[in-house]
Amino acid sequence: MSQIENIAEEASKIIKKYDADYIEAHFEESTSSHISYRGKKLDSIDSSRSIGGNIRAKVKGGWGFTSFNNLKDLSSRIEQAISQAKFISQGDIELTTAEPIVDKVILDEDKNPFKIPLSEKKELASEYNDIIWQTPGLQTSVVSYGDSVKKSIFINSIGSFISQERADITIYLMAVATNGKEVQQSSLSMGSRGDFGRIKTLHPQVKEMADKAVALLAAPQAKGGEYTVVLDPVLAGVFVHEAFGHLSEADFVYENENLRRLMTLGKEFGTEELNIVDGAAVPGLRGSFKYDDEGTPATKTYLIREGKLTGRLHSRETAAKMGERATGNARSISYRFPPIVRMTNTYIEPGATTFEEMIADIKEGIYAKNWYGGTTSMEMFTFSAGEAYMIRNGKIAELIRPVMLTGNVFETLKNIDAIGNDLDMNEGGGCGKGGQSPLPVSNGSPHIRIRHCLVGGA
Amino acid sequence: MERILEQAKKVVEAAEVFMVSTEQTPVKFENNRLKHILSKQSQTVALRIIKKGKIGYSATNDLDDVTMLVNSAVETAEFGTAAKFEFPAASNYPQVDVYDPAIESVSMEQMLKLGEEMIDIIRGHTPDIACEGGLTKSTTTIKILNSTGGCAEYRKSAFSMRLEGTVIQDTDMLFVGEDESSCHPLTDTKTITSSVIRQLEWAKEQAEAPDKALPVIFTPNGVASALVSPLVSAFNGKNVYEGSSPVGDKLGKAVFDTKFCLRDDASIPFCPGSRPFDDEGVATRCTTLIENGMPAAFYYDLQTAALANTQSTGNGERNGGRLPSPSASVFVIKPGNTSFNEMLADIKEGLVIEYVMGAEQGNVLGGDFAGNVLLGYKIENGKITGRVKNTMVSGNIYQVLKDIAAIGSDSKWIGGSFSTPSLYIPVLSISSKK
Known part of the structure; x- marks a missing residue:
């Protein structure tokens, strides 16, 4: 993941030269994967990659903003954001003063979900799905796992250059029970900032969730x-x-x-x-x-x-x-x-x-x-x-x-x-x-x- | 795209490339004045492959990186689901008009003027209202290409306007709002302003909120906020196939009121939800879902249809850039012939429900809805007497839509992909704070 670094370097050189009160830019690269089970079977597994950036410019009263995934021709994007901001020309926006910051935040390798093989993630999702199906009386289930790693670079016209990496993991589980007349559902969702270990030990909660879906069929409704x-x-x-x-x-x-x-x-x-x-x-x-x-x-x-x-x-x-x-x-x-x-x-x-x-x-x-x-x-x-x-x-x-x-x-x-x-x-x-x-x-x-x-x- | 398909074909049995490109210009107003002008360009390409009978999928917006795209699709195929379908070959698609070239020439000045006009009219009625709003124009191009010879493309234009107003007195907050969208550029603010002014008029007084079961009228906005999600979920072929839809085994049986008819129809010209084919290249058709209160069909994508031994209804959509799955395209509830005023006149004590907040947070699959009536009005002796607060409604669509007292003749579009009239329900549970 370094494609955006060069682009950000280049942008930070030219960003000060424009006629605007303030300009900032973001460049971002991210990778994500997703695995889902529905019912007893694997429903989908996919991965995606994204790259793109934006320019935000302030001129007196307005904000102009352009976002793009075509990273060529940055100067015309900057000009576009400025002309949009100028077009607004009413009122005024102030910003608090800020010092230029140059910093780099790197992802801990043990918090990078892409270090975990896809097969292990699929195995965990499958394991949880099996637990759900140990509960008798279920109609269907959902296990949905997703993760992403993102690198973003922020630069602005006062000289900041901040590069940050972060990871995110989410898991959502649902059990659905029916008795022919009614449908009840029970769900569980957890997440972590990239730590796969945090979602590896949900077995008791998953079992409890599945049991709950069935128990709800017989439960009464509260009086409002x-x-x-x-x-x-x-x-x-x-x-x-x-x-x-x-x-x-x-x-x-x-x-x-x-x-x-x-x-x-x-x-x-x-x-x-x-x-x-x-x-x-x-x-x-x-x-x-x-x-x-x-x-x-x-x-x-x-x-x-x-x-x-x-x-x-x-x-x-x-x-x-x-x-x-x-x-x-x-x-x-x-x-x-x-x-x-x-x-x-x-x-x-x-x-x-x-x-x-x-x-x-x-x-x-x-x-x-x-x-x-x-x-x-x-x-x-x-x-x-x-x-x-x-x-x-x-x-x-x-x-x-x-x-x-x-x-x-x-x-x-x-x-x-x-x-x-x-x-x-x-x-x-x-x-x-x-x-x-x-x-x-x-x-x-x-x-x-x-x-x-x-x-x-x- | 051809390059991606060619490269994929070398290593897999079948492949499909899907590309969506969008140019969007939103103009945003905050606290009664213009605040942001944005322009957004994006392009995403997705590759779906079948390798050793299994589905692989990857998406990217880095179009220079074909090898990576193919490799990651192949990687996922190793673990993928067994493919039960084939990519559709070239076919003749119906003519569905969703592009108006006039959108290209709408200027920033025109959008700005419409926004200002909207806000001026509303503030002319209620001076201390704070308005937020926006106008957006966009064009989208969809292309699909597969190894079976399927190759298709269409372009869509869209224009939308939205206004939300807040009136604050001490800790009391009143929220009103309306939106409108079309594939044509909109040039008139009247639909929005007249609706918002009506809401402000009806909400002028505060009425005592009832705490018992009473008749209610859901306005079109009210239907959209409370009753649609359970229907969308119940007729989704995937839920039906998995047995979690309450209507899955009730084709041809009386489930809803006999007056109640619903169809999924992406062929309506210049409707933002319309299209000539879905995200898998399957031709658009009109699918009757509920006929005279009886479930008549469900909506499917290719894979789910194959699993369920039926045909895709052209409802494969790629939500969030993921693998296609069945999605409602354009839902249309058939209007009746009772006017809104006739419904009102029929009610001695009840509520008009314009917006329910949080209704989709419960057991949607089972048909439940419950939420705070953020905008609703009390009916006394056939007349609206004011707005209710601290009030909650709850129910289940399989009870509520089983017995509908009347269906309105006042059909209205909501968000470009749903059309509904008002629905008059003879009894609904209402709880209010004393």
Whole structure:
């Protein structure tokens, strides 16, 4: 992987010569492979390679952006981006000041999934599929493994030259059970930042997932309404990502007066026990990196400290507009897109309550685990559990059908009245925003308890 | 492409080269003003081979590297699935118009003007709204070439407009929005602005949200956000073949309301989802999926069709540049003859559902949907009285679409690949925060 290095060198020589306030370029090479089983059989196995780049230029009020996989004739691409930016010619964009950075981040060889032979990856997928099929009563299954290694080079007109390599692994498993009348499904997803070892020992979870799909056929559905709910670390992680993380992305608030008022630093969002963090500087997770896609070094940002709003996620543009510091959260899923404000690793810090204490005084509630997905409108969020149980008189009771939970972020964060001592990070997710999906992120939390949570049901 | 095919043919029994090239120009508005102009060029070539009876596949956008492409396809074929199909030979494709040369001459100024006009009209109605929006024009060329003699090509143009508005008062947020797309350049903002203004009008007041089962009307946007995914999944030939589709063994049986008819049809002229042939070179056809409430057929690609002992319906698509798999092309729910106002007039207490957030996050395969009614309105005595909040709906399409009170005459295109009228459902579970 060196083709882009020469091109980046060449571009960095000419990029300063143009008539623009600021120009940056990304060049990227990536390789990925994918293996999937459906039912008892191998469904597909494929590999792909991608190479390309982009130019982003700022002239006064506008951004021009071109992306391409034909890497010839860079100067006309640069000129095109500049003329687009000039065309906009209204308002003004500022960027926080930045120092030129020259650095190289190399992939650890033991975190390179392409060092693992394809046959071994296929073997693992097949092994998990066999475990799924040990459960009687299944109709079909899915095992989907994917990995990628990406090298990206960032350069800009103030002299930065940053080369970073990263790897990503994801595995998604699903079991489907039917009884002739109904279909139920149960799934599991995991990921890692290139460490194949992390997904090699899922055997017990895979077995449990397959059993769950069959058990769900006989499970009753919860009655819709308000409940006290306890979320496991995985689902609470999805909750913090959806319900609060997206609201902390400054591109949503920075140009809107009403929202800026609503999101004033110091505002109370939860109890004193509530601390929420985002940061790519937390090492070794799927959302970790050394520099973001604007060349800003990664940080760790407290979004909520002791219940109060203390920070938000920024690009250089949003930070400048709000008079705050760039936090290293400008990310893009590939060279085909400009960077936008995104989360990295987002989590609720652990508190003091044990799980037993948390459920002890709940007469009737719901214990929701794992996730199907989640989404937000900023004010309202929804997220769905992959697995749920009734809590009755302080004890976990019967399995119920998966539930969907919804709420208003401003009320719901205040309704968190217990935070567990058992933080765990979920690395199986990908985040979507502005047409860019899935972006590798992680999120996590200890167990948490939420009062008055709206649950959909029969 | 010929070069890749020639090189592959030396080492494999059969091969197919697929190429897609796109030029796209999106113009983006943020917080009521123009913010970004982008231009995107991309070209991807994919090689599918059959070696020793097994499928191999590799894709790249580095067109200079033919040897690497062939080698990695061969490498995957070692572990690949047994091929059950043959690449289609040259055939006569139907005439499906999806390219309008007028797209090439749409200027940046024209796109900018349309965007500004859209935002001005909406702000003229609601001054403190924050609008985001965009216009995109694109052209795509698809070429396919295989060792059986198949060779085909088409070009497609597309133009889309989108507007999303947010009105914020204290912590209350109202979201409205609409989009429109065509293979022709769009020149009028009226479809979008009149729809957004209607949403703003209906959402002006806040109404008390009900907490019980009631009649509901799903608008076309509402149908798209809550009810379509389970249908797309149920009629996918792959799910049917694997036995995970609830309708897989119900061809010709009464599953849905007798008024309910659905077809997959990529032959509609100038519809962005249309095409003369699919990503495997199989000719487009119109497939009736549901006839008078009875499942009539499923949609297939070549491999799945062969496994299931049937024919491809021309629904092979390469999502994310992967191997082809069955995908819905253009779904059309047949309109009825009841007007939206007649439906409204029939309801004493109920909801109009315009957008459900998160409905696809549950057991879609089993037909479940549940989500927050992000945009919905209360009906009292046949009239819309305002917007509801903190409200959730949930149900299962095999119950909800079994008994449809009325199907609207108001068919509307959503996202260029789905057309539906409003659906009036006599009873749906609604939960609201007290």
